[in-house]
Amino acid sequence: MGFSPTDSFLQCRQLLGGFSAGLDPALVNDRPAGLGNTLHWQLGHVIHTAEALILGLSGAPLSLPAGFGEWFGRGTSTADYTAATPDWAGLLAVLQSSTAHLATVLPTLPAKQALVQPFALPGTGLDARTVGAVTVVATWHEGLHFGQMRAFPALLAARGGS
Amino acid sequence: MIPRFTHHWPMVRRILAGVVAELEPGLVDAIPPGCRNSLRWQLGHVVWSSQWLLLFLAGEATPQTADWDRWFGFHTAPGDFTVDTPTWTTLLTTLDDATPRLTRWLEQCDPSAPLAHPMVAVEMLVEVRTVGDAAHFAAGHESYHLGQINVYRRILGA
Numbered sequence: 001m002g003f004s005p006t007d008s009f010l011q012c013r014q015l016l017g018g019f020s021a022g023l024d025p026a027l028v029n030d031r032p033a034g035l036g037n038t039l040h041w042q043l044g045h046v047i048h049t050a051e052a053l054i055l056g057l058s059g060a061p062l063s064l065p066a067g068f069g070e071w072f073g074r075g076t077s078t079a080d081y082t083a084a085t086p087d088w089a090g091l092l093a094v095l096q097s098s099t100a101h102l103a104t105v106l107p108t109l110p111a112k113q114a115l116v117q118p119f120a121l122p123g124t125g126l127d128a129r130t131v132g133a134v135t136v137v138a139t140w141h142e143g144l145h146f147g148q149m150r151a152f153p154a155l156l157a158a159r160g161g162s
Numbered sequence: 163m164i165p166r167f168t169h170h171w172p173m174v175r176r177i178l179a180g181v182v183a184e185l186e187p188g189l190v191d192a193i194p195p196g197c198r199n200s201l202r203w204q205l206g207h208v209v210w211s212s213q214w215l216l217l218f219l220a221g222e223a224t225p226q227t228a229d230w231d232r233w234f235g236f237h238t239a240p241g242d243f244t245v246d247t248p249t250w251t252t253l254l255t256t257l258d259d260a261t262p263r264l265t266r267w268l269e270q271c272d273p274s275a276p277l278a279h280p281m282v283a284v285e286m287l288v289e290v291r292t293v294g295d296a297a298h299f300a301a302g303h304e305s306y307h308l309g310q311i312n313v314y315r316r317i318l319g320a
Binding site: 011140 | 287298306308310
């Protein structure tokens with residue numbers, strides 16, 4: 001491992017990718033009682049957010065299919081899905097291609113490089129003005145959703161989904 | 163702002179501290195159906211693991227007794243609690259006390275320094291060999307448990 005924000009992000013993504021690939025596809029569209037979304041949405045949201053934060057705010061090209069933000073952006077839910085929303089296998093394929101894209105582009109973006117559009121999340125104190133700082137925010141977000149996703153299978157097994 | 167390896171963990175801790183301070187104390191010992199742990203265990207584990215990852219692995223003394231390993235170490239659960247296990251209020255205080263101390267430690271240490279106790283489990287993609295590795299791992303680990311705390315909070319209405 002190295003110590004850069006890029007190293008940290010890619011390490012977290014590797015763990016999330018391994019976990020997601022091992023999930024039972026029969027569970028991914030179920031909602032645990034008391035929660036508003038599914039493993040499918042969680043994974044789509046993580047994929048979308050990483051590229052939107054790191055690449056979008058840096059002015060670098062995104063690799064995601066059209067529609068990703070409308071399906072998986074902040075504040076969306078499975079109710080926003082359309083016929084074009086990828087199924088689980090499709091989402092795993094996008095995860096793989098997006099991770100490869102980020103692993104290629106991130107090392108070309110200096111951590112000190114100013115963002116084209118600074119980031120701030122009201123009410124959290126989170127902000128970022130450089131590529132490195134926004135990569136740290138994206139890594140936090142990825143770890144946060146990884147923790148949530150890891151809780152889903154047990155919750156679904158205990159209560160059944162909806 | 164240029165993030166050094168020291169930037170990530172304090173950011174996660176600040177967000178986590180804000181979330182746990184708002185939780186309903188009457189619900190912190192409930193275990194969501196199907197889950198192994200409670201919110202009190204989650205917070206205790208975060209307090210324990212941050213000191214274990216950032217101080218113990220580097221060969222530094224931690225203020226936690228061996229009991230903390232038995233209550234809040236990896237793979238423990240509320241069934242391991244005893245009458246001496248810290249209360250929710252005590253855990254919140256311990257969290258607040260530890261944060262500035264750990265932040266100061268991170269600010270003065272050398273990220274490339276090898277750990278006294280490296281943590282390597284290649285099959286689990288874990289290779290924590292230096293102080294910088296440990297800082298990254300601690301930040302990711304704490305983000306992960308914040309995610310779990312968020313799920314528990316919603317399930318329990320805490």
